[in-house]
Amino acid sequence: xxxxxxxxxxxxxxxxxxxxxxxxxxxxxxxxxxxxxxxxxxxxxxxxxxxxxxxxxxxxxxxxxxxxxxxxxxxxxxxxxxxxxxxxxxxxxxxxxxxxxxxxxxxxxxx
Numbered sequence: 001x002x003x004x005x006x007x008x009x010x011x012x013x014x015x016x017x018x019x020x021x022x023x024x025x026x027x028x029x030x031x032x033x034x035x036x037x038x039x040x041x042x043x044x045x046x047x048x049x050x051x052x053x054x055x056x057x058x059x060x061x062x063x064x065x066x067x068x069x070x071x072x073x074x075x076x077x078x079x080x081x082x083x084x085x086x087x088x089x090x091x092x093x094x095x096x097x098x099x100x101x102x103x104x105x106x107x108x109x110x111x
Contacts, residue, residue: 004012016036019025026039 007015016025016027020027020036023042024039025036027034027036029035
């Protein structure tokens with residue numbers, strides 16, 4: 001009840017009674033206390049009937065999304081690696097150096 005402060009004790013008892021009648025909760029008495037526990041068998045049957053048919057479809061869809069994301073990530077990594085390698089190549093360094101010299105001559109800094 002502490003987890004749901006907006007519910008009264010009477011409201012919780014009514015909900016538990018409905019769940020008991022549906023066979024989803026089992027109750028046993030220990031002295032003055034009632035111990036409620038979940039009955040997993042009907043919940044498993046509900047799962048098997050309503051969720052299982054979609055399990056394979058969703059699994060394959062999620063695996064497809066994962067594969068696409070990994071492929072995209074790998075493609076981006078390769079692209080970044082290529083751009084870093086091209087920046088370090090001697091041709092690019094020479095080109096950048098020549099471009100700086102050209103700009104400096106235009107401004108009159110180098111003669």
